[in-house]
Structures are given as C-alpha cells and as structure tokens.
Amino acid sequence: MPGRRPWDQDGALPAARAALLEARGIVVLTGAGVSAESGVPTFREPGSGLWARYRPEELATPQAFARDSRLVWEWYDMRRQAVRACAPNPAHRALARLLLEREDVTLVTQNVDGLHQRALEDEADERAETNPKDARTRVLPLHGTLFRVKCSGCGRARDHAEPVDTTSLATLPRCSVCDDLERPDVVWFGEPLPAVTLERAFRAAGVAEICLVVGTSGQVHPAASVATVTLESGGRLIEVNPHPSALSPRAAWRLRGPAGEVLPRLIR
Ligand code: BJW
Ligand code: ZN
Numbered sequence: 001m002p003g004r005r006p007w008d009q010d011g012a013l014p015a016a017r018a019a020l021l022e023a024r025g026i027v028v029l030t031g032a033g034v035s036a037e038s039g040v041p042t043f044r045e046p047g048s049g050l051w052a053r054y055r056p057e058e059l060a061t062p063q064a065f066a067r068d069s070r071l072v073w074e075w076y077d078m079r080r081q082a083v084r085a086c087a088p089n090p091a092h093r094a095l096a097r098l099l100l101e102r103e104d105v106t107l108v109t110q111n112v113d114g115l116h117q118r119a120l121e122d123e124a125d126e127r128a129e130t131n132p133k134d135a136r137t138r139v140l141p142l143h144g145t146l147f148r149v150k151c152s153g154c155g156r157a158r159d160h161a162e163p164v165d166t167t168s169l170a171t172l173p174r175c176s177v178c179d180d181l182e183r184p185d186v187v188w189f190g191e192p193l194p195a196v197t198l199e200r201a202f203r204a205a206g207v208a209e210i211c212l213v214v215g216t217s218g219q220v221h222p223a224a225s226v227a228t229v230t231l232e233s234g235g236r237l238i239e240v241n242p243h244p245s246a247l248s249p250r251a252a253w254r255l256r257g258p259a260g261e262v263l264p265r266l267i268r
Contacts, residue, residue: 005265007242007257016238016253017266020210025235027201027208028095028107029226033215033241035115037260038086040079044217060188065152069181074166076184080146081163083113091214091259092119094267099135100124106138106204110216110223112146112186140201142193142223144186149173153180193222205229212266213239214259218246240266 004011020026032042041047043056054075058064065072088096096119098105109116116139124132150157156177165171173182187193202225205211211230218224227237227247239251240262248254255262 012253023209025208026105027205028212030109030214031216037089077164088119089260091263094263096120096123108201148185149182150185151175154178
C-alpha cells in the first residue's frame with residue numbers, strides 16, 4: 001500500500017494505534033532497544049569493547065563483583081560515561097508525552113540509563129506542566145540506576161554520578177560507614193528486584209488492556225513477566241522491535257522498526 005513505512009508492510013500500525021487509543025489502562029515495558037538510537041549499546045546484540053568480550057551474565061552478577069570488582073566497575077564507569085553523552089530520543093519523548101497525557105499509563109523499564117526520566121522532565125518543562133510529579137511516579141525502574149551506588153557490606157545507598165577511578169582496587173569507591181566496597185545500585189542476576197516497584201509493575205500489568213513492549217529481547221525475568229501478566233489478565237501485546245524477541249509469538253501487533261521512528265507515529 002502506498003505511504004506505508006518499510007517496517008509496516010503488513011499494515012499493523014493503524015490497528016495498533018486504534019487499540020492503544022481505545023485501551024483502558026496501558027502498561028509499557030521497555031528494554032535497552034529504546035535507548036539504542038540515543039547511542040546506548042544494547043546487551044545482547046553485537047557491540048564493542050567490554051560488551052563484545054563479556055556477556056551480561058558474566059559481568060552483571062554479585063559473583064563477578066566479588067571475583068573482579070575492578071573489571072565490573074570498569075564496565076559500569078564506561079557505561080556511565082556513554083550515557084552522560086547521550087540524550088533522550090524521539091521514542092523516550094513520545095512515551096513521556098503519553099505519560100503526561102494519560103493517567104492510566106504506567107511505564108516499566110529495565111533500563112538503568114535514566115533517559116525516560118530525563119525525557120519526562122524535558123516534556124514537562126516544554127509544556128510548562130505544573131504537576132509532572134504524578135507522571136514521574138508512574139515510571140518504574142525495575143533494575144535500578146547507573147547513577148547511585150550501594151555498599152556491598154552494609155547496603156547503604158547514595159547518589160553517585162562522578163567518574164570512578166578504576167585503575168586498581170584501592171581507587172574504587174568505599175562506604176564511609178563500614179569501609180566496604182561500594183557497587184552500582186543496579187539489580188544483578190540472582191538478586192531480587194525492588195519489591196514495591198515490582199509489585200506496582202505487576203499490578204499495573206494486571207489491569208492494563210494493552211502492554212506495549214519496546215526494545216527488549218524478553219529473555220530476562222521477572223521483567224518479561226510484566227507482559228505475560230497482561231496477557232493472562234485478558235490484555236493484548238503490541239511489540240515495537242526491529243527483530244523478533246521471546247515475546248513476539250504472543251504479540252497481537254508486531255511493528256518491526258526502530259522505536260524512535262515507530263513510537264512517534266504510534267502515539268499521536
Ligand atoms: C531495538 C532497537 C531499536 C535494538 N528500537 N528495539 C524465569 C525463567 C528463566 C530464568 C529466570 C526466571 N526468573 C528469574 C530467572 C533468572 C534470571 C533470568 O532472567 N535469567 C535469564 C537470562 C535466563 N533473573 C534474575 O536473576 C533476576 N532476579 C531474580 O529473578 O531474583 C529472584 C530472587 C528472589 C528472591 C531472592 C533472590 C533472588 C534479576 C535479573 C537482573 C538483570 N540485570 C541486568 C543488568 C542490570 C544492570 C545493568 O544494566 O547493568 O539487566 S542484565 C540485562 O538484561 C539488564 C537488562 O535490563 C536486561 C534485559 O535486557 P534487554 O533490555 O532486553 O536488552 P537486550 O540487549 O537483551 O535486547 C535489546 C532488544 O532491543 C533486542 O530485542 C533488539 O532487537 C532491540 N532493539 N535496536 C527498538 N532502535
Ligand atoms: Zn557500608
């Protein structure tokens with residue numbers, strides 16, 4: 001059909017847009033792919049540097065940190081630097097507008113880069129939105145944030161965005177209370193997700209008529225289960241991803257394009 005985007009050859013876009021408009025309750029589940037067009041590398045696609053040499057399952061674990069804290073910090077410090085140089089892309093901004101326009105939208109993200117939160121602040125500023133607070137509380141980060149640390153001994157957490165000197169174990173940040181090593185305040189494999197945040201995500205997924213899944217391979221649980229909770233409660237999935245994912249077979253609509261192009265057209 002003339003006018004169709006190359007990623008919408010089967011014409012799913014108008015139907016998905018109508019489903020989104022009509023839905024009572026939307027839960028959005030995002031992964032690394034939503035930040036790809038901002039220049040943030042994803043986890044499981046071909047990359048460079050430490051991404052190419054190690055799988056996330058090898059570095060994002062408490063065992064890896066105990067074995068080689070310096071290497072793990074090197075990976076996180078590199079990612080912090082990369083994210084600092086990035087800005088929200090049209091996908092983050094479209095989702096921020098959706099959050100500001102509709103109170104029945106919850107955004108559950110696996111990302112630790114803070115780009116959804118930055119996009120929300122930017123959109124709220126642009127509209128001179130006086131009360132973006134409510135929208136802010138509907139952004140649920142499941143896997144923590146790059147810009148906080150917590151003590152690997154006593155668990156004390158604090159904001160920490162400065163570069164880390166990763167030349168040796170002695171130069172890594174340490175807790176001012178117990179002197180144990182501090183680590184990024186993110187969720188590693190084998191660790192529980194923040195309980196209240198996860199509970200809120202599942203509650204939103206259970207009442208949503210649509211789960212909009214964007215840029216995730218859907219391989220990591222319990223995050224991917226947010227989508228299955230919506231399905232099991234009678235809702236439907238819209239997937240935005242240039243490639244098939246573990247959740248694709250269960251999606252009612254599959255939009256096979258980059259999030260930065262698809263989302264601004266899906267959410268109008
Ligand atoms: C684009 C694009 C563009 C590209 N536009 N798209 C059930 C079954 C099997 C296993 C388990 C299970 N339940 C639990 C487990 C174990 C484990 C797990 O899931 N393992 C599987 C890998 C097999 N889960 C856990 O261990 C979790 N904890 C837990 O279950 O605790 C239980 C417990 C309870 C009580 C006490 C103790 C324990 C924790 C999981 C933590 C995951 N952590 C990481 C690191 C976070 C910090 C950091 O960022 O460093 O989270 S790993 C990494 O994977 C990161 C991501 O958030 C996560 C998901 O990755 P994501 O976002 O999907 O990225 P990719 O790269 O995989 O995919 C990118 C996608 O984007 C691709 O599809 C591209 O096509 C697409 N894309 N460009 C749109 N422009
Ligand atoms: Zn401590």
